[in-house]
Amino acid sequence: MKLSFYGADQCVTGSCHCLEINGKRILIDCGLQQGRDEVSNGEFPFAANTIDFVLVTHAHIDHSGRIPMLVKQGFQGRILTTRLTAQLLEIMLLDSAHIQEQDAEWKNRKGERSGAPRTEPLYTVEDAERVMEHMTTCEYGQFIQLCEGVEVEFTDAGHLLGSSFIIMDLTEGGIKKSIVFSGDIGNVDQPVIRDPVQISGADYVVMESTYGDRNHPESWSYTDDLARIIDDTMARGGNVIIPSFAVGRTQELLYFIREIKEKHMVASCPDFPVYIDSPLAKKATSIFDSDLRGYMDHDAVWLVRRGTDMFRFPNLHATESSEESKALNEDRTPKVIISASGMCDAGRIR
Incomplete structure (x- = not known):
């Protein structure tokens, strides 16, 4: 088993982690780096066609926004997430693709005057549409045998409709480990969505800590x-x-x-x-x-x-x-x- 971090480590956005087990490579999130954290989003530190699965914690672009680029560069595997996250991804990735096309068009119009080389969008609307061809959905609490030695469960993270903690039970070479990926963790008492589920235990937890140094107001009803x-x-x-x-x-x-x-x-x-x-x-x-x-x-x-x-x-x-x-x-x-x-x-x- 090997765990690599390709985003949202030492910065806030662009969540992307890779688990290698039993000859398979599994991405947990594949986000776009944004704002002050933004670096070059145009290249992956791995070959897209070597990834077998993508598990998506939730639909926000800093956790999902490079999935169309993964597809564009040759990903042929399976994407797994909750039903509501898949519905939100469909509209959000199309919107993100439209922005990528618009940004490239603006840069090319500006570059024509200076003779700069043409800019290609990170991905197109067509690439975003192809994402849904790879999509498989599940519900909270459903146990999925993803591949040899990997069982996955999505539980409610209380952050956004469909957002999840991803619990993975792993077996390789007779060694068993459990690992939890938190995605973004919601607060309690938010409207509509439920409070985050309490996780009872794991060998490893990979969690966000954006607001880990402060207390939220007691009530979210403003x-x-x-x-x-x-x-x-x-x-x-x-x-x-x-x-x-x-x-x-x-x-x-x-x-x-x-x-x-x-x-x-x-x-x-x-x-x-x-x-x-x-x-x-x-x-x-x-x-x-x-x-x-x-x-x-x-x-x-x-x-x-x-x-x-x-x-x-x-x-x-x-x-x-x-x-x-x-x-x-x-x-x-x-x-x-x-x-x-x-x-x-x-x-x-x-």
Whole structure:
């Protein structure tokens, strides 16, 4: 057995680990390095066609964003993840591929003037579409015999719909070991998704530690603060603009805004309009609205049984085109705009 680290070691993003056992090579995540951590994403330190399996902890791009590049470079194996992660991957990898194509086109237009060599995208939309041909899905708690000497179980990590701890029971040459890959670990008491499952034991744990040196607030329900900010801003005739990751955080905001409206917590404009200014967030919300059996917490199950749409409410709108997005700048009606630009440095927030 051999474990190698090819990303998210000594940095935050680009999670990618490789387990070699019984002649097989198994990747756990294959993420894109982003932001201040970004280095050259264009090359793997291994040959793509030597990888037999990819196990995906969750759909965020820093854990999944180089899978289409793996396929482009000759990967012929099998990708295994949970049902909800696979659904989110389909839209997120297509969106990432579109960004890769756009970035390459912009660099090539700029390079034409200076005579710079042409830039190829890391991967194309076609490469992202081919990822789904390799996909196999499972549910939480299901034991999968992946290959000789490798049994795999995905358990709820409480980070994002479908996110998982991956528990691997390994046997090689009569030696038995268990190893857990945490992916990203969720907090407790988040809306819709369940708390992380407690893991009872393992020989090795490979875990993220992004927030390992601090305590989170005790409660993740920020409806009171959010309602006050919206109320104060609407009373002054202003807009509340919220940069938000398209998948996960946007749906959490919609959940809390629905509560705010139901409880009439914004007196200055009770029926205030809300705009989702992100086509990707709109697509992701449709997945959050789908069959979540086995993924929802008790509160969400109760709301569904009551017939409540957790992420929709009166006066909710979604923009599709960039023209619709730009038109929001000219509309003087006070509103809430949720825009998919998590770090405020690109996209529609700009």
